[in-house]
Amino acid sequence: MKNETQQIPAAENPEKFIGLKLGEPYKDAAGVKAVVVAGEYVFGQVPFARGMKALFILNQKLGYDCPGCAWPDPDGERSPIAEYCENGAKAIAEEATTKSLKPQFFVENAVADLAKLNDFHIGKEGRVAQPMYLPEGGTHYQPITWEGAFEKIASHLNKLESPNEAVFYTSGRTSNEAAYVYQLFTKEYGTNNLPDCSNMCHESTSFALAQTLGIGKGSVKLHDFYEAEVIVILGQNPGTNHPRMLTALQKGKANGAKIISVNPLHETGLLGFNNPQKVKGVLGVGSKLTDIFLQVKINGDLALVKAINRLLLEEEEAHPGTVFDHDFIRDNTAGYLDFISEVKKHDLDFLVDACGVSLDEIKEAANLLKHKSKIIVCWAMGITQHKNAVATINEMVNLLLIKGSIGKPGAGTCPTRGHSNVQGDRTVGIFDKPHEALLDQIKKVYGFEPPREHGYDVVKSIYAMHEGKAKVFFAMGGNFLSATPDTSFTAEALRKCNLTVHVSTKLNRSHLVHGKEALILPCLGRTDLDIHDGLTQFVSCENSTGVVQMSKGVLKPVSTDLLSEPVIVCRMAKATLGSRSKIDWDKFEKNYDHIRDDIEKVVNGFEDYNKRVRERGGFYLPNGCRERKWDTKNSKANFAVSELVVEKLADDELMMMTIRSHDQFNTTIYGLDDRYRGVYNERRVVFMNPADILRQGFEIGEVIDLYNHHDGRERVACGFIIVSYDIPERCVATYYPETNVLVPISCVADKSNQPSSKSIPVKLRRSSLFEEPIAFKVL
Ligand SMILES: Nc1nc2c(c(=O)[nH]1)N[C@H]1C(S)=C(S)[C@@H](COP(=O)(O)OP(=O)(O)OC[C@H]3O[C@@H](n4cnc5c(=O)[nH]c(N)nc54)[C@H](O)[C@@H]3O)O[C@H]1N2
Ligand SMILES: Nc1nc2c(c(=O)[nH]1)N[C@H]1C(S)=C(S)[C@@H](COP(=O)(O)OP(=O)(O)OC[C@H]3O[C@@H](n4cnc5c(=O)[nH]c(N)nc54)[C@H](O)[C@@H]3O)O[C@H]1N2
Ligand code: SF4
Ligand SMILES: [Mo]
Numbered sequence: 100m101k102n103e104t105q106q107i108p109a110a111e112n113p114e115k116f117i118g119l120k121l122g123e124p125y126k127d128a129a130g131v132k133a134v135v136v137a138g139e140y141v142f143g144q145v146p147f148a149r150g151m152k153a154l155f156i157l158n159q160k161l162g163y164d165c166p167g168c169a170w171p172d173p174d175g176e177r178s179p180i181a182e183y184c185e186n187g188a189k190a191i192a193e194e195a196t197t198k199s200l201k202p203q204f205f206v207e208n209a210v211a212d213l214a215k216l217n218d219f220h221i222g223k224e225g226r227v228a229q230p231m232y233l234p235e236g237g238t239h240y241q242p243i244t245w246e247g248a249f250e251k252i253a254s255h256l257n258k259l260e261s262p263n264e265a266v267f268y269t270s271g272r273t274s275n276e277a278a279y280v281y282q283l284f285t286k287e288y289g290t291n292n293l294p295d296c297s298n299m300c301h302e303s304t305s306f307a308l309a310q311t312l313g314i315g316k317g318s319v320k321l322h323d324f325y326e327a328e329v330i331v332i333l334g335q336n337p338g339t340n341h342p343r344m345l346t347a348l349q350k351g352k353a354n355g356a357k358i359i360s361v362n363p364l365h366e367t368g369l370l371g372f373n374n375p376q377k378v379k380g381v382l383g384v385g386s387k388l389t390d391i392f393l394q395v396k397i398n399g400d401l402a403l404v405k406a407i408n409r410l411l412l413e414e415e416e417a418h419p420g421t422v423f424d425h426d427f428i429r430d431n432t433a434g435y436l437d438f439i440s441e442v443k444k445h446d447l448d449f450l451v452d453a454c455g456v457s458l459d460e461i462k463e464a465a466n467l468l469k470h471k472s473k474i475i476v477c478w479a480m481g482i483t484q485h486k487n488a489v490a491t492i493n494e495m496v497n498l499l500l501i502k503g504s505i506g507k508p509g510a511g512t513c514p515t516r517g518h519s520n521v522q523g524d525r526t527v528g529i530f531d532k533p534h535e536a537l538l539d540q541i542k543k544v545y546g547f548e549p550p551r552e553h554g555y556d557v558v559k560s561i562y563a564m565h566e567g568k569a570k571v572f573f574a575m576g577g578n579f580l581s582a583t584p585d586t587s588f589t590a591e592a593l594r595k596c597n598l599t600v601h602v603s604t605k606l607n608r609s610h611l612v613h614g615k616e617a618l619i620l621p622c623l624g625r626t627d628l629d630i631h632d633g634l635t636q637f638v639s640c641e642n643s644t645g646v647v648q649m650s651k652g653v654l655k656p657v658s659t660d661l662l663s664e665p666v667i668v669c670r671m672a673k674a675t676l677g678s679r680s681k682i683d684w685d686k687f688e689k690n691y692d693h694i695r696d697d698i699e700k701v702v703n704g705f706e707d708y709n710k711r712v713r714e715r716g717g718f719y720l721p722n723g724c725r726e727r728k729w730d731t732k733n734s735k736a737n738f739a740v741s742e743l744v745v746e747k748l749a750d751d752e753l754m755m756m757t758i759r760s761h762d763q764f765n766t767t768i769y770g771l772d773d774r775y776r777g778v779y780n781e782r783r784v785v786f787m788n789p790a791d792i793l794r795q796g797f798e799i800g801e802v803i804d805l806y807n808h809h810d811g812r813e814r815v816a817c818g819f820i821i822v823s824y825d826i827p828e829r830c831v832a833t834y835y836p837e838t839n840v841l842v843p844i845s846c847v848a849d850k851s852n853q854p855s856s857k858s859i860p861v862k863l864r865r866s867s868l869f870e871e872p873i874a875f876k877v878l
Pocket of ligand 4: 296299300301516517518
């Protein structure tokens with residue numbers, strides 16, 4: 100190696116190697132180790148009493164909602180002491196820290212210097228404690244008053260030639276109350292440019308399910324897992340990303356369910372689980388979870404599900420009436436015959452080749468499914484982030500429809516949501532393509548005409564900023580630069596803006612790659628007490644199963660200069676719209692009950708919102724699928740016919756998926772280990788099949804650059820260490836966000852426009868910076 104401490108030259112994501120350690124991947128998830136790690140994170144970063152207070156109330160019925168994922172809380176039977184997981188605890192530790200960034204920090208550190216820190220270190224600097232402003236041409240952020248900040252935003256917004264020159268991004272931690280006033284403000288201001296993290300997350304799901312089943316959300320409740328006969332989990336790593344799902348899977352298994360897992364990696368959490376809340380788990384006695392593991396090629400799922408559907412059809416034809424639920428199909432669905440002819444189109448050999456799973460294994464899965472009807476299909480980013488994601492989801496829905504597996508106990512769809520309130524944000528109106536019914540209702544309630552023209556989603560926003568069509572970028576949370584595809588292109592786009600504004604709890608890279616002027620507006624987080632005019636306020640969130648619950652913070656905020664997200668929006672609205680506004684923002688700001696009263700008037704399903712949200716455990720939003728009421732154009736559940744197009748790789752190309760490690764929450768890097776996969780102390784690694792390492796003439800530990808050519812542009816991610824791993828041939832895995840530089844902005848899923856960041860063709864070459872393999876330690 101030329102120089103061990105040499106900076107990797109990826110300007111938007113610098114990182115140095117510190118010493119890779121490799122161990123065996125874990126066989127079971129959680130266990131006592133998870134409890135120990137959770138404790139280390141919380142008490143390593145948060146004073147003891149504060150940490151205890153935060154953990155005690157996490158996910159309890161009158162506490163705050165976990166800022167981690169959107170997995171539901173048990174309806175009736177919460178553990179009185181520990182209704183959270185290791186990664187929930189890490190999320191708390193990250194937010195509840197008492198470290199804060201004083202103005203002196205920004206005096207001492209120029210923006211350009213902060214940008215040289217890696218994401219792990221940026222996050223560890225502490226909470227942002229006062230509004231900060233970067234003037235045009237400035238090198239350092241400097242303090243600004245809240246009034247000053249709102250004046251700057253208002254003056255920029257009011258200067259634009261059209262409201263459509265502004266973009267308002269939302270990340271999925273935003274509460275219902277904040278999201279509602281935010282989208283209301285943008286509509287009164289005059290734009291539907293409301294990109295959100297959902298555009299990169301489950302947009303393919305929302306599109307597919309709305310067309311086929313009439314609602315873009317999943318249909319199952321937590322209890323359905325306990326009654327299911329078969330649970331199919333595709334493209335999801337619950338041990339890391341939805342850890343408490345393992346408890347539900349374990350319970351389902353104890354009641355007789357079988358689990359089929361579909362994944363290019365033998366993810367630990369799919370294989371087994373040591374429940375730390377059970378004596379057996381504490382003693383290290385794990386439960387096996389997966390019964391049939393299908394190690395699919397990256398993006399082989401459409402072919403795989405088509406093959407399963409074809410085998411089920413053959414069985415049905417051989418023994419009519421024994422496999423398909425014809426009553427359900429007749430009474431509820433449309434498009435059955437088209438589906439049958441599509442399924443017959445491809446022979447099994449072709450499908451087997453396209454998915455990379457052997458015919459015997461596919462038959463085993465089909466045999467397990469054929470006489471079962473209580474089937475749940477779960478999926479996440481391994482399905483949604485591909486070009487043909489919508490088609491794959493449609494095919495999974497087809498499987499549920501032939502089996503009559505929707506709208507009854509123990510069966511249905513479970514698109515497992517990521518961010519804790521990403522589903523709620525969409526419910527209350529964060530959408531670049533707002534439904535006409537919502538707009539009509541807004542017009543009726545507030546007396547202004549909201550814009551009807553669709554706005555920009557994430558990808559369209561980046562193009563618009565790049566082309567100079569959008570000039571002000573406002574983010575309600577998140578880390579737009581790092582989360583979006585094509586990092587360098589997105590950086591160029593953000594830098595062209597006149598103003599970039601981030602409402603944020605912590606400093607992140609998006610604050611350091613900024614517009615001509617920039618603002619950071621510090622806000623209260625989920626754990627923080629929100630007291631306003633002597634009244635303690637609370638917000639509410641919707642989980643993956645459509646339960647809306649209150650979330651009330653308990654911790655003393657790190658600074659008196661933080662405002663809550665709803666208050667920030669109200670003040671921005673007042674400053675920008677002034678007397679033009681027909682909305683009483685002061686009322687909303689004073690008491691969020693008024694916001695909830697308005698949500699009730701405008702959005703379906705929130706009757707008695709203020710009363711029901713105060714009930715322990717909250718309430719379920721309506722979901723037509725559960726009652727077999729299909730809110731589609733033809734009022735039927737629709738089979739969808741999707742063509743299978745197999746992507747061909749050039750001889751020296753590999754297909755890359757960008758995945759999460761165990762120690763991160765999206766772009767927030769909690770730590771540098773990926774314990775379950777046996778990788779420690781480094782994130783710049785590339786997981787490769789041993790045969791590919793050999794074929795390409797590399798060796799384990801060698802440092803390579805990943806690159807590709809697309810749209811006439813070479814994209815390079817420099818300096819990744821080769822790790823040998825059990826992954827299908829021609830497939831590689833790297834961590835997000837380090838390799839987002841390689842995801843071309845134009846590579847998106849058909850119909851949903853979601854970046855296809857899990858099927859990116861890449862090539863490998865010896866790194867120009869590192870001539871010799873990195874020495875790594877084997878544990
Ligand atoms: N601790 C933690 N929790 C989180 C998050 C986090 O970053 N950290 N993020 C939250 C968010 S916003 C989200 S959206 C979720 C994400 O949750 P996941 O979707 O579980 O997250 P990913 O790491 O993107 O994992 C995708 C999984 O899909 C597999 N996969 C990739 N490509 C394919 C494919 O083509 N076919 C199949 N069958 N599998 C494939 C990968 O091997 C991996 O196991 O987690 C949420 N929870
Ligand atoms: N290549 C690749 N790219 C991906 C993905 C992938 O799998 N591969 N996954 C995609 C997915 S699923 C998602 S959801 C997106 C995530 O995209 P984002 O939601 O934009 O990113 P996050 O990393 O979740 O945002 C973290 C930041 O939010 C801020 N924050 C935390 N809590 C709060 C709060 O309470 N209020 C406010 N205002 N700010 C807060 C902090 O500053 C923190 O740095 O990334 C997407 N990008
Ligand atoms: S499973 Fe998700 S919501 Fe539950 S405690 Fe863990 S991170 Fe939080
Ligand atoms: Mo997500």
